[in-house]
Amino acid sequence: MVPSLHSGAGEATQLRPTTLALAALGIGSLLAGAETKPNIVLIVTDDQGWWDLGIHGNQEIDTPNLDRLAAESVELTRFYVQPVCAPTRAGLMTGRHYLRTGLYNTRFGGDTLHLGEHTLAEALRQAGYRTGIFGKWHLGEYRRFHPDQRGFDESVFFSAGHTERYWEPDALLNDGRPISVRGHITDVLTDAASTFVRANRDQPFFLYLAYNVPHSPLLVRDALHEKYRAMGVASNDARIYGLVEQCDAAIGRLLGLIDSSGLRQDTVVLFMSDNGGVSRHYRAGLRGGKASVYEGGVRSPFFARWPGRFEPGRKTGARGSHLDLFPTLLEIAGGVAPSDVALDGKSLLPLLTGETDESPHERLFHIWDRHAPSMESRWAVAGPRYKLVGRELYDLEADPGEQRDIAATEPEVAAALRQEFTEWLADVTAGKAFEPVAIPVGNKLEDPVDLLPSWARHKGQHASVTQMRHRDPAPPAPLGNRPVEESTVYTFGGYYWDTIEGWKEPGESVAWKIDVAEAGEYEVSLVYGCDLDDAGGKFAISVAGSELRGTVLPTPGRTFFEPHRVGTMQLPEGVTELRVRVIESPGSDLMALNRVRIGSKRPASPGSPSR
Template structure:
């Protein structure tokens, strides 16, 4: 089929879908399946299709060769903001999310996800892999529109073999095997079930946690030789060990994409499936970057451009290159258009459907501007921000410490991306008027997306009907005191340490959804020579304040945590706080608090 006839076919198909109402059962089987594959920390330069001569990614490359490449596709500088935008079609600052940790990585409760919209339109929905948009009940994937979820809530996990931080529809699970294989197996099983159980189309988000650190291949007694073989290939080619591990992890994903594609072909679903491959932010590898400036967490092109290939056999012309600015926020309206699903009308959507670009093989402008900003703790318009049009990009990676606007301006950079895509020549001196206009546009956007938002951790749901046990994470606490501090060495192994002075404290905000008795447990470590001090837990609500005291017990070492019962408390329904504090002055560190649990009785 020629490029013209392919494009015409796609246009005609899209037109038919748009005329179809989601409630018409006779049209549901004609709508395409949608598979969104997103990797974690894979840079634009980390595929063969984007020019890397060292890495082996034949299946990723085939998607580009046989489909469309979005050459100026933008993610956010870091992962959770990209995932929030992908799920909602909105820039992340509109959704209440503002961080990748510390409770700021939770998608606002009132947000509507693409999974919810597609499910309303008759799709079966699933997500396998990394969620990173909420760990507490009410915020989990199976409660945000996904029929099936198996994966993890955190920004990364610590074990890739026999992963022990995984959940299936809200329940903790044990697993065996290499995690990229595991998530692919789950996706394949879901697709097979969809093929046999009903004639419903499906939406599957396959969100690999690789190649995010820790950079691990197979490490088990049984499978380590296989993992070592992947790494050795790149070591033999001259790559340093860190880069060899990253490339090997990406190649392992590529092989799994091949397995997924083969399953679709065996089931006869290949022709009716839209397959998207992309990543969630700029890369972390350093061996080859194709001349691009910046990496993950920066607003240079290397930090925000991601590989993006789209294949739909017989519908999208092979080898198409789309040069228009596109964005992660475009997926929700794109999928809804292809599925005939209604867009929400009660909120501002920032994304625009890509269907016309894919349909018409067009290089016409898509977004007038694409915006980026990232500050871990408090969103602000002065540090790590960027705005780009089809030609010009204005950005500031590191703000001056002074607030004077003339001093801030010295950190600005203006690039002509058409002539200088690698951002090597700062032209702000030659074109100050363009910089002024772009800065004005950025500030107007920032004011719009942050309007009415309060960026702080959500109150932790306690007593939710779907989860009797709620664990209060150390990173969600507000700390008070000269010595008390948060220490991160991995999700689920983080602690609050340095408790010494009486009154030094950590406070969590709670949303108790069912009044009643709650058993309180604490997980901590305390060296034998430091144990014996008193920990107080104070509960403050509109009713009478309550308090529990606990004498800290010794563990083998302060970094070995044990869980002990602290007591029982009767909590009223509603918003309230819980504070852990030192009761009396300590000669040494009271403990290293790993978590507190509230268990509905």
């Protein structure tokens, strides 16, 4: 009979036990009689453009290992992702378009894969694989949404879309526990992945190696930066090229280990990037880059190597999508897909084996918006030839660089594609709220838990749709038509150091949606900075009719964030709202609020705040 799929070993008792009816996907004839399941190594880089590879015509960048991998692989020259990180990762992990998964943003809590979704790791684990993730997750900030709760047996990861430190990285968790590591993050992740390969060489494994380079902050070895500067590459691009070269060398070491461990024949290796590139030096004739829906924003390198199964060096222009890896890898693994959700991806196995040279897709859809998705967002829909980018129509066969808008001469094609996109958008957004999920409170995995400033609602709106300012280095952004003193503002100074500031008027407030595991007494603290001159302001914290009041104390400075216990509150079980409100703000600002910390009063099991 069909087995059940559990959402995660540690989570099964904490959350709802997920027992699903599963349907067999159908195993390709290719694999009939296969005695062993191949290992799967999925390597994803972050912000590496289609053009940041020697094999794609870049004359400066040194990527010998990836170039060699490409020569040993089938290459899909038209493989598509979404314009930004988290949307692609959601599609990769679920086989479903990201807007179906509850995820809608790369920040502000919108980068959360909802719990009803089933991950590739869960499905491969169910198929008998040992699963490991090493790198950037970016599908949920809080412990309940982390990869070790979502099908990964082993995990060394960070949860956000970005991390501040590449040397001695301080954001990595090992199976949920903070760890101290030495070295550059690219090497740290590769070493951990290598250990995973060595430890699991006698059983099928799924290695998801999600490098966070060459994403900003572009912290690269001086020698690599100088090497590319000396070649005439501008400084920013020289950093990107240096990070790509370092990553290429790390991938080379991992592939060498696979060879020396005797695993080459039995290992499928896949390589791709998560969105379009950010470098400008060489763009292979493509228009746009990261965050754009032109080809440069959504076309990713894609190589797939499986010795004896995939023809080395074969290239195909048949279109594939990141959504396809879920069904493709399940087919390779002899796994089953969840039957209670619809997959958007289709297996690429017939394309990769050469059984066909046709794309499984009639249309591919792309959309990106920092706010709620709509027809006003950046969007595109493409078939094999025509691509509609908002109101512009391109013939990709004649004009792969998307330079000649032919919407006026082909109005019927444009109108038909627009209609298809409209219907598709209505389908994938049906019933979706596009707001952060409720933050789990009293969850034994993370007790106490910190309510993050970026998840707060200001004046009934979420931070992403109100004004946001960057503390440094950019100057504060203008606050629209409202004077600064009338509004709280989300202030970004790095993921650990973001704050809510601008608390002036009595009654002004921000709120978080929380999901309390169990009714009871909870300890509430605020973590904030406050200048001596501003101290003495009064605030109230309210939840479901009960209220706690406190006075803001000075800290060594406005940017010294210290925890201050406010008191205990009775919280009801389930989803509710926690609001922090100004009672009186006698100085220039009530405080720079860095975190609201809530912990249950019962003895907490080992765990850590999210920050």
